[in-house]
Amino acid sequence: MTGSHAGTTRAPQRADKxxxxxxxxxxxxxxxxxxxxxxxxxxxxxxxxxxxxxGIVDQTRVVTAASELARNAYVHGGGGTLTLDIVRRLGTTGxxxxxxxxxxxxxxxxxxxxxxxxxxxxxxxxxxxxRRLMDEFTLSSTAGRGTVVTATRWNNRRAP
Amino acid sequence: xxxxxxAITSDSVDSGARARVTExxxxxxxxxxxxxxxxxxxQALLGSDLTESELHEEADALVAALAAALDGDAPVRRxxxxxxxxxxxxxxxxxxxxxxxASPTVTSLAVLALKQVLLEHLxxxxxxxxxxxxxxxxxxxxxxxxxxxSFEVYVEGREAIIHRQSHxxxxxxxPVVRLWRQVLAVPLIGTLDTARTQVVMExxxxxxxxxxxxxxxxxxxxxPTVDTAVAQHLLQTVNAVRLMGADCVISGIRPPIAQxxxxxxxxxxxxxxxxxxxxxxxxxxxxxxxxxxxxTDGR
Amino acid sequence: xxxHPSAGVPIxxxxxxxxxxxxxxxxxKSAMAFTEELTQTISSTxxxxxxxxxxxxxxxxxxxxxxxxxxxxxxxxLGARVIVAGMRPPVAITLVELGIELSGVETAxxxxxxxxxxxxxxxxxxxxxxxx
Numbered sequence: 085m086t087g088s089h090a091g092t093t094r095a096p097q098r099a100d101k102x103x104x105x106x107x108x109x110x111x112x113x114x115x116x117x118x119x120x121x122x123x124x125x126x127x128x129x130x131x132x133x134x135x136x137x138x139g140i141v142d143q144t145r146v147v148t149a150a151s152e153l154a155r156n157a158y159v160h161g162g163g164g165t166l167t168l169d170i171v172r173r174l175g176t177t178g179x180x181x182x183x184x185x186x187x188x189x190x191x192x193x194x195x196x197x198x199x200x201x202x203x204x205x206x207x208x209x210x211x212x213x214x215r216r217l218m219d220e221f222t223l224s225s226t227a228g229r230g231t232v233v234t235a236t237r238w239n240n241r242r243a244p
Numbered sequence: 245x246x247x248x249x250x251a252i253t254s255d256s257v258d259s260g261a262r263a264r265v266t267e268x269x270x271x272x273x274x275x276x277x278x279x280x281x282x283x284x285x286x287q288a289l290l291g292s293d294l295t296e297s298e299l300h301e302e303a304d305a306l307v308a309a310l311a312a313a314l315d316g317d318a319p320v321r322r323x324x325x326x327x328x329x330x331x332x333x334x335x336x337x338x339x340x341x342x343x344x345x346a347s348p349t350v351t352s353l354a355v356l357a358l359k360q361v362l363l364e365h366l367x368x369x370x371x372x373x374x375x376x377x378x379x380x381x382x383x384x385x386x387x388x389x390x391x392x393x394s395f396e397v398y399v400e401g402r403e404a405i406i407h408r409q410s411h412x413x414x415x416x417x418x419p420v421v422r423l424w425r426q427v428l429a430v431p432l433i434g435t436l437d438t439a440r441t442q443v444v445m446e447x448x449x450x451x452x453x454x455x456x457x458x459x460x461x462x463x464x465x466x467x468p469t470v471d472t473a474v475a476q477h478l479l480q481t482v483n484a485v486r487l488m489g490a491d492c493v494i495s496g497i498r499p500p501i502a503q504x505x506x507x508x509x510x511x512x513x514x515x516x517x518x519x520x521x522x523x524x525x526x527x528x529x530x531x532x533x534x535x536x537x538x539x540t541d542g543r
Numbered sequence: 544x545x546x547h548p549s550a551g552v553p554i555x556x557x558x559x560x561x562x563x564x565x566x567x568x569x570x571x572k573s574a575m576a577f578t579e580e581l582t583q584t585i586s587s588t589x590x591x592x593x594x595x596x597x598x599x600x601x602x603x604x605x606x607x608x609x610x611x612x613x614x615x616x617x618x619x620x621l622g623a624r625v626i627v628a629g630m631r632p633p634v635a636i637t638l639v640e641l642g643i644e645l646s647g648v649e650t651a652x653x654x655x656x657x658x659x660x661x662x663x664x665x666x667x668x669x670x671x672x673x674x675x
Binding site: 141176240 | 403404407411439442446
């Protein structure tokens with residue numbers, strides 16, 4: 085992967101937040117405060133990917149990315165929340181994960197994306213790996229003020 | 245954000261106009277619907293599939309929904325989106341036309357043709373020019389957005405079809421063939437990109453599981469160029485095959501591509517490579533024979 | 544939790560080979576308990592080979608991947624060879640995209656092939672020729 089600079093990859097082409105009324109958007113927020121939460125988050129994310137009609141490989145990608153991000157927030161960020169959205173745009177459906185924590189934040193974002201980077205209990209692949217599993221990925225962090233990661237994967241399957 | 249200043253002011257200015265337009269819609273529902281159908285037929289604003297009775301049904305529903313939506317107090321500019329019934333009717337109508345083969349422009353023009361009908365009827369309801377103007381502005385606001393919605397729905401429907409077709413095309417362009425007992429091959433032809441490599445990887449791995457294949461050959465004789473990204477994808481595929489417990493052979497690396505790979509500094513040294521598909525098959529058979537005698541298949 | 548938390552994953556012994564299968568889901572605690580339990584069993588039985596069937600496992604994230612690598616290394620130090628068998632295609636794809644190669648971990652397509660690789664069939668001389 086090209087070591088593009090921190091923050092965004094493949095920024096959304098259109099403002100998919102402006103969802104016309106004939107599109108519904110479902111959203112749910114889950115706590116990330118214990119190891120048990122990680123498990124129930126995986127279940128919730130799996131259900132959302134199924135709902136969005138994802139194939140089995142994309143399901144696995146998104147659930148794995150959620151697991152990585154949630155664990156990051158739990159281990160490094162001292163807990164937080166994961167918000168799950170079903171999003172729609174022209175012709176396709178996506179699942180968006182927003183993981184927020186109130187932890188110490190990340191000082192060197194570029195470094196945090198490097199495989200093998202770790203600040204705590206040894207989860208080197210968390211961020212960079214999760215970014216590769218998703219279509220869109222943004223991270224914002226202020227040292228001392230926590231971290232917000234937003235990651236979306238679009239359904240490329242569109243089974244009839 | 246959505247109830248912008250303009251929406252509020254124009255709405256409050258036009259509350260009289262709103263009532264007037266609603267009244268016109270109610271009082272002349274049948275005439276308006278009929279005239280709209282007539283205009284669409286005249287101006288050839290239709291695809292092929294619609295019968296006249298369907299058109300009338302559609303028109304009646306739309307006129308009724310417009311009146312009902314205007315009766316509320318949601319901002320006029322948003323009604324085509326915010327009013328559930330109106331939104332559904334415009335959406336359905338647009339999709340029906342898209343399927344019938346009408347173009348998106350013609351489809352939204354059909355919705356906009358309703359403006360003309362409403363203005364005609366409005367002229368019968370009032371002679372006051374201020375009132376006429378206010379009502380005309382309101383009709384424009386309402387139907388312009390409905391026309392835009394119609395366009396959007398149409399494009400979206402098409403987009404979904406294109407999406408599905410391009411995926412089907414990908415599936416077809418990456419066949420996994422069985423060359424030998426427990427040996428599979430993917431002959432890749434044409435440019436490789438991320439989407440395509442992902443489909444190759446998915447199909448190949450699934451076939452390995454289904455066939456319990458021990459060796460997968462990826463033949464890139466037909467791949468014109470290899471850049472860093474493609475080489476990475478190939479590496480990923482090889483690694484995924486290994487994780488499943490099978491071996492991978494890459495064949496057909498032509499000299500220019502071999503040079504590129506060397507220049508890019510990509511290490512393929514841990515990967516089994518062969519010049520031709522035939523050589524790769526020979527190597528694959530050797531691999532499957534190795535554990536064979538006392539292993540999986542008896543003798 | 545008590546002193547020896549159980550992962551709830553059965554570990555069978557067949558000759559000098561240990562066989563275990565992970566279920567569709569593995570939480571962190573169970574993963575660690577499993578590592579602990581398997582390591583203990585290898586050392587107490589003197590097993591030479593370990594087969595871990597993961598054909599039902601639906602997800603391997605970096606934590607579980609790390610556990611598998613760790614387990615393989617530990618077992619090797621104790622004189623046992625570990626084979627991880629039956630990884631599902633979506634799991635394999637996700638792992639490589641995640642950037643994890645599980646280097647050093649031996650894999651097999653199925654439990655049967657894994658056992659063959661561990662030479663287990665030799666310990667069962669009377670077995671009638673397998674169908675298929």
